[in-house]
Amino acid sequence: MQTATMLKIDMDARSRTRGSSLLDQLTAVVVLSVGLLGLAGLQGRVQSMAANAENQTLALTLAQSQIERLRGLADLPGGVGYEKIVERTDTVKMIGGQRLDTPFSLRIDVARYQLQPSAQADRGRYLAVDDDAPLQPGSPEFKRVEVTLAWTSKTGVPRSVSLPALISRGTF
Amino acid sequence: MIAAKCFRIPSAAFGPDHQRGVATLIVALLLLGIISAMTLFSLSYGMQDRRAIDDEMAARLAQEAAQTGLDQGLQFFRAHLREAATDWLSPSGPKQQWERCMATDLSMPCGAVAAAVRTNYLRHAGALDMRDVFVDAAGAATQQLIVKMGDHDVRYDIYALLCLVDTQHPQQQCLDAAPDHIGPYAITLISYGTVASGDKAAKSVERHSIARETIAPHGASSHSAGIALAVVPGSWSDSDRVDADRNYVEN
Numbered sequence: 342m343q344t345a346t347m348l349k350i351d352m353d354a355r356s357r358t359r360g361s362s363l364l365d366q367l368t369a370v371v372v373l374s375v376g377l378l379g380l381a382g383l384q385g386r387v388q389s390m391a392a393n394a395e396n397q398t399l400a401l402t403l404a405q406s407q408i409e410r411l412r413g414l415a416d417l418p419g420g421v422g423y424e425k426i427v428e429r430t431d432t433v434k435m436i437g438g439q440r441l442d443t444p445f446s447l448r449i450d451v452a453r454y455q456l457q458p459s460a461q462a463d464r465g466r467y468l469a470v471d472d473d474a475p476l477q478p479g480s481p482e483f484k485r486v487e488v489t490l491a492w493t494s495k496t497g498v499p500r501s502v503s504l505p506a507l508i509s510r511g512t513f
Numbered sequence: 514m515i516a517a518k519c520f521r522i523p524s525a526a527f528g529p530d531h532q533r534g535v536a537t538l539i540v541a542l543l544l545l546g547i548i549s550a551m552t553l554f555s556l557s558y559g560m561q562d563r564r565a566i567d568d569e570m571a572a573r574l575a576q577e578a579a580q581t582g583l584d585q586g587l588q589f590f591r592a593h594l595r596e597a598a599t600d601w602l603s604p605s606g607p608k609q610q611w612e613r614c615m616a617t618d619l620s621m622p623c624g625a626v627a628a629a630v631r632t633n634y635l636r637h638a639g640a641l642d643m644r645d646v647f648v649d650a651a652g653a654a655t656q657q658l659i660v661k662m663g664d665h666d667v668r669y670d671i672y673a674l675l676c677l678v679d680t681q682h683p684q685q686q687c688l689d690a691a692p693d694h695i696g697p698y699a700i701t702l703i704s705y706g707t708v709a710s711g712d713k714a715a716k717s718v719e720r721h722s723i724a725r726e727t728i729a730p731h732g733a734s735s736h737s738a739g740i741a742l743a744v745v746p747g748s749w750s751d752s753d754r755v756d757a758d759r760n761y762v763e764n
Contacts, residue, residue: 373544
């Protein structure tokens, strides 16, 4: 009787030990899973941030090159190139023969300013004029250009970079 | 025998079977710790990378801001071309705006001129006040036509130097006294662009850039072909070359 009792106790202890081991392992698996999921999410965010930063740099480079191109146009003699600086939209899919992972949509906004007589200023003031207003020889004018490059991030968030500039007509 | 079995009961509860479970948990936590450390390292690297890119963008925007200031300054002088070398030059006149650089003046813009010829240049008093010819979208007088580039606030100050070109003594570059009759002259614009770098939570650092251009409205360029002007056209953003008093001194 006494032996049987001892054996029962021994068996109960073994089964309790096995149960406890399984519970520990399950706890370990759960802790590891939750931790790994959190870290994977964090890693995903870091990668997303890096991709976004790369696109932002590329967009700024594209915007700067567009502005340089427009400045070059404005320097053409006789105002020929200056007149060609107009609003336009485009899609940039390739750079230097290489296809981009993320296509950029390009928009160029242009506002034209001419020095016009003003009651408030002796020399007149630069005021906005219509795009199709005739060029007045000798009258100072410039264009305010805003180059915007927009793209959609891999997570579907729309992003953009805008670069404004003032572009003068011809050389001084 | 019975005693031995009785003795095994408590020992089994903390025996090898149970220890296996705890070991798994410890190994799992260790693994998690190692992976966390690796991820944090990667995150820190990613953040540093991000900061470097933000910084580079700010530097490039500062360069654009300086160039924009230069373009606005050019338009300002286009509007004031007639009086720039007449009324503004007239000594003791009510509209005099040019004053001769002092030999020891290292402030903008005189400090940008080589010391040997500094006194031959005339500076426009302080940074240009351009509010008389520029208005914003609402029609209010404005000093800066562009105040924002992307998410960054930008600032640019424009300075001007006048050189009455000395055609007889090219080594002097400019006349050391204002003549009665204005001959060829050159105006050098120096634009100092500033952009704040870094997000709002992080420590904000300002990035600077200088752009310069010399304009010769009255044929000074044909006379000054053999004159190496102390301030030459061009722009750059190498902050190492901009000293504390915001000047770049030609070597």
